[in-house]
Amino acid sequence: MTSAFPHRHLLGIAQLSAADIRLILDEAEGWLEFNRGPRRRLDRMAGLTQVNAFFENSTRTLLSFEMAGKKLGAEVVNMHVARSSVQKGESLADTAKTINAMRPDVFVMRHALDGAAAEVAALMDCPVVNAGDGRGEHPSQALLDALTIRRHFGRTEGLTVAICGDILHSRVARSNMLSLPRLGATVRAVGPAALLPDTLPAGIESYTDFEAGIAGADVVMILRIQRERMIAAVSEGLGDYHALYGLTRERLKGVPPHAVVMHPGPMNRGVEIDGDIADDPGRSLILQQVEAGVAVRMACLDLLTRRA
Numbered sequence: 001m002t003s004a005f006p007h008r009h010l011l012g013i014a015q016l017s018a019a020d021i022r023l024i025l026d027e028a029e030g031w032l033e034f035n036r037g038p039r040r041r042l043d044r045m046a047g048l049t050q051v052n053a054f055f056e057n058s059t060r061t062l063l064s065f066e067m068a069g070k071k072l073g074a075e076v077v078n079m080h081v082a083r084s085s086v087q088k089g090e091s092l093a094d095t096a097k098t099i100n101a102m103r104p105d106v107f108v109m110r111h112a113l114d115g116a117a118a119e120v121a122a123l124m125d126c127p128v129v130n131a132g133d134g135r136g137e138h139p140s141q142a143l144l145d146a147l148t149i150r151r152h153f154g155r156t157e158g159l160t161v162a163i164c165g166d167i168l169h170s171r172v173a174r175s176n177m178l179s180l181p182r183l184g185a186t187v188r189a190v191g192p193a194a195l196l197p198d199t200l201p202a203g204i205e206s207y208t209d210f211e212a213g214i215a216g217a218d219v220v221m222i223l224r225i226q227r228e229r230m231i232a233a234v235s236e237g238l239g240d241y242h243a244l245y246g247l248t249r250e251r252l253k254g255v256p257p258h259a260v261v262m263h264p265g266p267m268n269r270g271v272e273i274d275g276d277i278a279d280d281p282g283r284s285l286i287l288q289q290v291e292a293g294v295a296v297r298m299a300c301l302d303l304l305t306r307r308a
Helices: 018-035 060-071 092-101 116-121 139-153 171-182 210-214 232-236 241-245 286-305
Strands: 049-054 075-079 106-111 128-133 160-164 186-190 205-207 219-222 260-262
Touching: 018 139, 018 171, 018 286, 049 060, 049 092, 060 075, 060 106, 060 128, 060 286, 092 116, 106 116, 106 286, 116 128, 128 139, 128 286, 139 171, 139 260, 139 286, 160 171, 160 210, 171 186, 186 210, 205 210, 260 286
Parallel strands: 049 075, 049 106, 106 128, 160 186, 160 219, 186 205, 219 260
Antiparallel strands: none
8 A cells, every 4th residue: 555645535637746646547557457367356445335426427437436446345326316306406515415414435426517526525524536527627537548558658758649529528638638748748639620729738739630630649549529518500510520530540640650549438430530440459549448447446446535
């Protein structure tokens, strides 16, 4: 066991130093190897209760957090929001206070509103993990992306990562644009002008030309087109998205032979990425991202509950 994590909650990358990020990644390395071994459960969180409350639909992240908690020996409770009092008009604050009164030991939440996790954290006595808040952040996704890159290349320092697609609506992009530069990588934002934010974190260059944006990159990280977060005018104007910004074999010729492809999922095959690239074991790290996700979330849950 390493020293205790210096934060009570995991709300975003913005609150983490480079040392904090490396601590989580180092812890996750051990859990990744543990998950590949014959023993699949260690009762580090035995006697603790983990509540997962996902106010937005999720498959990978919810399942990953549930598996992470159970592998650590926690009692894991998934809150069924569709059948909860939220659907009757209960406020987020009242929901948080109600759950807090039940004395959970860690609370994992996803919500459509920016800042929702921070609002809940201010009301709860246990650690809160942000599993995605609106256009805010998705810290555990950025952490698993960094772990995947570090394991593949042996480092993050000096690498160039091109994050491509719907940057404007992506909390994954926002968290990665904060985490990867702190780990020594150069990050580019690539996408249509309508899907690029007006301002980017310091040091992030933006490109509207896809080929120029990925040229020479070590990692091409493709984002899902999030039609559910777009206004109709933007969404309807993306009919030619694949022709202009989809990752194809032809476009991959513009990156070095060692370059790899990543995607946080779920994928729109034939829209932002061709299916044969996503399935190419010589290029794609997508399944490695999924595996890293369980390990990273185990590390986060373990670090946050060591004082519980």
